[in-house]
Amino acid sequence: MGFLDNSGDIILDAVLTDTGRMRLAKGDGSFKITKFAFGDDEINYNLYDKNHESGSAYYDIQILQSPVLEAFTNNASSMKSKLISIPRTNLLYLPVMKLQTNDNNYKKDQITSTGNYLVSVDDDSNDFDSSTKKLVAEDGVLNGVSGGGNSKIQVQQGLDTSDISSTFIIDPDLNETQFILEIDNRLGMISHGGTTAAVSFIDDDNLASYFLSSNPYVEISEGAGKDTAIDVLADTYSMAIAGPRGNVLEFQIKASLDLNSSTALFTKLGSTYLINGTSFYYIDTTVRVTGATTGYRLDIPVRFVKKV
Amino acid sequence: MATTFKTLLNNDVTSTRTLLHEAIPLTGTIVSGTYLDSDGAEENIKNYAHGMFQSVYDYPYLSSSANHIFDLTVGYSDTSPLSASAETQNAKKINIYNQMAQTLVGYNDSGEIREFDRDGDFSGGTKMDSVFFINFARLLTKDEIKKGTFQLTLNVSGAYDEPTHDLTLYDTNAQNGYRVNSPAGEYGILYINSGSNGTPENQTGAGLIYYQAGIAVITSSIWDHTNAEQYSRDLGHSFSPTTGSNYFGSRAAAPHNDIYENFYDSLTSGSISGSCNGIRNRIHNIQFNNTTELNSTIYFCRANHNEFNYSSNPTYVADSKIQVKQTSLDNPVSYITTVGLYSSDNELLAVAKLSEPLKKDPTNELTLRVRLDY
Numbered sequence: 001m002g003f004l005d006n007s008g009d010i011i012l013d014a015v016l017t018d019t020g021r022m023r024l025a026k027g028d029g030s031f032k033i034t035k036f037a038f039g040d041d042e043i044n045y046n047l048y049d050k051n052h053e054s055g056s057a058y059y060d061i062q063i064l065q066s067p068v069l070e071a072f073t074n075n076a077s078s079m080k081s082k083l084i085s086i087p088r089t090n091l092l093y094l095p096v097m098k099l100q101t102n103d104n105n106y107k108k109d110q111i112t113s114t115g116n117y118l119v120s121v122d123d124d125s126n127d128f129d130s131s132t133k134k135l136v137a138e139d140g141v142l143n144g145v146s147g148g149g150n151s152k153i154q155v156q157q158g159l160d161t162s163d164i165s166s167t168f169i170i171d172p173d174l175n176e177t178q179f180i181l182e183i184d185n186r187l188g189m190i191s192h193g194g195t196t197a198a199v200s201f202i203d204d205d206n207l208a209s210y211f212l213s214s215n216p217y218v219e220i221s222e223g224a225g226k227d228t229a230i231d232v233l234a235d236t237y238s239m240a241i242a243g244p245r246g247n248v249l250e251f252q253i254k255a256s257l258d259l260n261s262s263t264a265l266f267t268k269l270g271s272t273y274l275i276n277g278t279s280f281y282y283i284d285t286t287v288r289v290t291g292a293t294t295g296y297r298l299d300i301p302v303r304f305v306k307k308v
Numbered sequence: 309m310a311t312t313f314k315t316l317l318n319n320d321v322t323s324t325r326t327l328l329h330e331a332i333p334l335t336g337t338i339v340s341g342t343y344l345d346s347d348g349a350e351e352n353i354k355n356y357a358h359g360m361f362q363s364v365y366d367y368p369y370l371s372s373s374a375n376h377i378f379d380l381t382v383g384y385s386d387t388s389p390l391s392a393s394a395e396t397q398n399a400k401k402i403n404i405y406n407q408m409a410q411t412l413v414g415y416n417d418s419g420e421i422r423e424f425d426r427d428g429d430f431s432g433g434t435k436m437d438s439v440f441f442i443n444f445a446r447l448l449t450k451d452e453i454k455k456g457t458f459q460l461t462l463n464v465s466g467a468y469d470e471p472t473h474d475l476t477l478y479d480t481n482a483q484n485g486y487r488v489n490s491p492a493g494e495y496g497i498l499y500i501n502s503g504s505n506g507t508p509e510n511q512t513g514a515g516l517i518y519y520q521a522g523i524a525v526i527t528s529s530i531w532d533h534t535n536a537e538q539y540s541r542d543l544g545h546s547f548s549p550t551t552g553s554n555y556f557g558s559r560a561a562a563p564h565n566d567i568y569e570n571f572y573d574s575l576t577s578g579s580i581s582g583s584c585n586g587i588r589n590r591i592h593n594i595q596f597n598n599t600t601e602l603n604s605t606i607y608f609c610r611a612n613h614n615e616f617n618y619s620s621n622p623t624y625v626a627d628s629k630i631q632v633k634q635t636s637l638d639n640p641v642s643y644i645t646t647v648g649l650y651s652s653d654n655e656l657l658a659v660a661k662l663s664e665p666l667k668k669d670p671t672n673e674l675t676l677r678v679r680l681d682y
Contacts, residue, residue, distance in 0.1 A: 020657035039646035295620035
């Protein structure tokens with residue numbers, strides 16, 4: 001996409017997304033715009049210079065000069081970061097989401113250190129060397145066959161700052177009670193303990209969205225009989241958040257039947273590499289986690305692997 | 309409660325209808341004589357094996373850059389004096405006339421196909437029983453031709469290779485007076501040399517222009533040198549082709565030039581494409597304005613002073629601390645570049661981009677007007 005002409009009046013370039021056109025074509029009334037959000041995808045707030053020598057009028061001069069791209073029609077490519085409405089103006093900190101990778105059951109790939117979570121897609125891959133090498137027994141490998149097992153992905157939310165004690169409770173209006181997970185439905189499904197979650201919808205790009213707000217996926221930070229968030233969470237997990245903690249999201253991934261039974265998607269979307277000297281197909285993808293309250297987004301790298 | 313979405317209320321959404329017009333000029337040089345190949349054939353003219361009509365492109369039609377601009381064909385009624393079984397493509401010319409009449413004029417109360425009427429009054433008056441048709445592509449006419457803007461300039465004198473004397477047909481004042489008794493929508497009457505807003509010099513129509521269908525129907529009498537209703541002679545243009553004068557033909561080199569003594573000769577002894585070649589060579593200019601009907605829904609996306617002042621942009625915080633604030637007393641600031649319009653299940657249905665970032669803080673309120681056209 002080109003940049004929009006920013007030499008004159010401010011203009012607004014609007015397009016229907018591919019999903020919008022698809023729903024319009026269905027003619028079943030599913031094309032109904034009911035709400036809006038504002039985004040700031042192009043903005044780099046690191047350019048906000050609070051110490052500009054020319055004064056406050058120049059703090060955001062570089063931000064205001066940011067060129068803006070024409071609208072993407074792909075629904076999955078726009079509105080990556082949304083603006084948030086919070087009536088209070090005195091907030092100095094906002095919660096973020098971080099992966100908890102300290103505990104053994106929550107680590108990323110410990111075998112090849114690719115920085116991904118590995119998901120094995122069939123039994124042959126789980127037990128790829130009958131002598132000693134069992135993939136699912138390794139840290140950072142999720143059992144994509146059962147969608148259960150010990151390895152999990154955990155996302156913690158809270159104020160990641162040491163300026164505020166972790167004994168403080170995060171403001172209730174900033175605590176995420178619902179998480180939106182997006183995953184390529186051709187590759188896998190969100191699960192926990194071997195049970196797959198109910199998918200909310202699948203868009204035209206095969207991107208499945210899950211709205212998760214209850215156990216076992218979301219663990220509430222303030223448990224019954226507990227005084228503070230740290231009581232219930234820190235007793236159970238290592239903490240990735242330095243300051244006050246919000247709720248915790250935990251999930252696993254079950255591989256799709258296509259990946260389990262066929263190599264077609266691996267040859268089309270992926271490649272091969274070696275794990276401990278054995279060749280594996282792989283597909284790299286991301287699972288996107290978005291907080292329904294704050295809109296904060298975390299992209300989690302995932303690698304599906306299948307023994308060649 | 310922190311939120312990222314805001315619900316659109318009834319007074320935030322409205323719909324409008326807008327008519328857009330574009331000027332469409334078609335010069336005669338596009339229509340004939342510009343794209344000749346080494347064999348003398350015109351590369352922007354497509355003829356078909358069935359020979360029922362001819363397509364005109366703005367560039368050699370085998371190129372992917374070519375745009376279809378109009379089709380041309382001729383026809384006459386089976387009641388026309390021109391109709392005779394011995395004439396070339398007689399049945400096809402009658403079929404064309406009947407097909408177009410079915411679509412544009414319809415049927416009488418006995419179920420018989422009506423003939424094209426010169427003034428649109430089917431109860432009487434002169435019928436146009438031999439005509440040529442210019443069917444404009446939807447690419448040019450869009451939703452309809454704007455009434456009162458159509459002009460067709462034809463050469464009426466001189467030999468086919470040296471045409472002179474222009475005669476222009478206008479749908480004079482059609483924006484204030486047009487006919488609605490066609491099954492194909494509204495139509496106007498084409499008058500000669502009247503000026504688009506003036507009084508017709510010749511009160512008898514020489515053709516019809518169907519605005520929504522994008523079809524011009526012109527009587528063959530426009531080039532008739534023998535008929536009492538010969539228009540150009542009425543207006544003082546003396547063309548008097550005689551036998552062997554080569555009045556009607558194409559600029560394409562032989563054997564593609566199809567030369568005839570006059571238009572009637574081409575209608576009887578020539579093929580449809582042969583007549584079309586001659587017509588193209590006599591077209592000096594065509595121009596009209598098209599109309600596109602835009603139905604729009606406008607969404608007023610309002611950001612009140614206490615809304616959308618924070619961001620979930622990963623660069624908005626460093627160690628959870630808001631980058632644009634030094635103390636908690638500072639106002640939060642955010643910058644809007646994008647408006648997303650969502651369904652109730654959070655699917656992004658439309659997206660709008662601002663040409664430059666808009667600053668949003670608690671001291672201002674913004675209303676962004678997003679218009680979706682259908």
